[in-house]
Amino acid sequence: MKAAVYEGPRTVSVKDVPDARIEHPCDILVRITTTNICGSDLHMYEGRTSFETGRTLGHENLGQVVEVGSAVSKVKVGEYVVLPFNIACGFCKQCEKGLTNYCLTMQPEPALAGAAYGFAEMGPYEGGQAEFLRVPYGDFNALRLGEDAAERQVDYVMLADIFPTGYHATEMADVQPGDQTLVYGAGPVGLMAAYSAILKGAGRVWVADHHPDRLRLAEEMGAIPINIREEDPAEVVKEATLGLGADNGCECVGYQAHDPRGKEDASLTLNGLIDAVRFTGSLGVVGVFLPEDPGGAATQNEMEAHGKVPIDFGTMWFKGQKVGTGQAPVKRYNRALRDLIVSGRAEPSFIVSHELDLSEAPSAYAHFDNRDDGWTKVVLHP
Ligand code: NAD
Numbered sequence: 001m002k003a004a005v006y007e008g009p010r011t012v013s014v015k016d017v018p019d020a021r022i023e024h025p026c027d028i029l030v031r032i033t034t035t036n037i038c039g040s041d042l043h044m045y046e047g048r049t050s051f052e053t054g055r056t057l058g059h060e061n062l063g064q065v066v067e068v069g070s071a072v073s074k075v076k077v078g079e080y081v082v083l084p085f086n087i088a089c090g091f092c093k094q095c096e097k098g099l100t101n102y103c104l105t106m107q108p109e110p111a112l113a114g115a116a117y118g119f120a121e122m123g124p125y126e127g128g129q130a131e132f133l134r135v136p137y138g139d140f141n142a143l144r145l146g147e148d149a150a151e152r153q154v155d156y157v158m159l160a161d162i163f164p165t166g167y168h169a170t171e172m173a174d175v176q177p178g179d180q181t182l183v184y185g186a187g188p189v190g191l192m193a194a195y196s197a198i199l200k201g202a203g204r205v206w207v208a209d210h211h212p213d214r215l216r217l218a219e220e221m222g223a224i225p226i227n228i229r230e231e232d233p234a235e236v237v238k239e240a241t242l243g244l245g246a247d248n249g250c251e252c253v254g255y256q257a258h259d260p261r262g263k264e265d266a267s268l269t270l271n272g273l274i275d276a277v278r279f280t281g282s283l284g285v286v287g288v289f290l291p292e293d294p295g296g297a298a299t300q301n302e303m304e305a306h307g308k309v310p311i312d313f314g315t316m317w318f319k320g321q322k323v324g325t326g327q328a329p330v331k332r333y334n335r336a337l338r339d340l341i342v343s344g345r346a347e348p349s350f351i352v353s354h355e356l357d358l359s360e361a362p363s364a365y366a367h368f369d370n371r372d373d374g375w376t377k378v379v380l381h382p
């Protein structure tokens, strides 16, 4: 089968790989029809992780079930399903608590957190930027879609990661109706966090970034754009709230945060939120920050720079702020978010800028990695 394969820093090629197949009675086999490129793929694409060459990328996947293992009882051949990026067993101590993002069964290295498709440090599972995908524990790891699935794939595929991840940021930030919320980052994840805050009834939502095309999408959904090249988000928000600050904030940038001139500084957005959010307010951090050495990083210096982030903990403590971090437990939210799409209350596909054939993955990665103007979210159809 054809797949988008990592070949080394900033090199992806579409080539033949061994066919995905049922390996366990609980597996299902999915013919992938829609699969996204995510900001998280870029950590691997840019060579910042220990992701091995020859592996298939892709953790935001949707498709049609073509085969089920002998122990699968719920999911049926022919159904469309969307696959949460977290791969989980459903029966371990963590899964029983709803923490499918830190499943103990699927991650073969106890020191590492959770499992995912096509991801460094997250198990041996291949990605879905390919014609077929093996899904372990298919009854647990597939969210079944209704009859409109084939026509509305580009909305439903957002349930694999970024819609629930953006929503998770707002949950950790405790966004309530009427709240004033600052979101750092107008990439796909930041846009989904702002969208979730608006769906929850937030009073005012600011979105900070510097890409005009991404800020325009934020404005179109009803958020207030802040261009970091022109204004300091924390100052804008404090001024608009008579000095009090936002009720809460979402960090949707991660360690690659850069200053208005483009110099990377992983502390910028966290310190911006600590400054901008009021006393006792909450911060939801879904942007990725990598540990110092998550098991053999490509460049140790980079890992140290990204793992140890100098944040103003004194101010955070003084203000009594709360912070939530980590990967999103997609399964916790995606059934409810699916039903918002079914009813027409949510249409997360508004962020999609490109729908391309899988064969165009190499150039799509390059454009998305450059954050070229107009390349907000790329959807591939194998
Ligand atoms: P992206 O790289 O497309 O978007 C990041 C945006 O942040 C860019 O538009 C960039 O211009 C902007 N930015 C950079 N520095 C900034 C600053 N100082 N202030 C404001 N904006 C700034 O990526 P994405 O797909 O939106 O993902 C964002 C982050 O979320 C990544 O780290 C990704 O790995 C992570 N992520 C986490 C989870 C999770 O489960 N926690 C899931 C998906 C993605």
Ligand code: ZN
Pocket (backbone or CB within 6 Å): 038, 039, 040, 041, 059, 060, 085, 161, 162
């Ligand atoms: Zn993703």
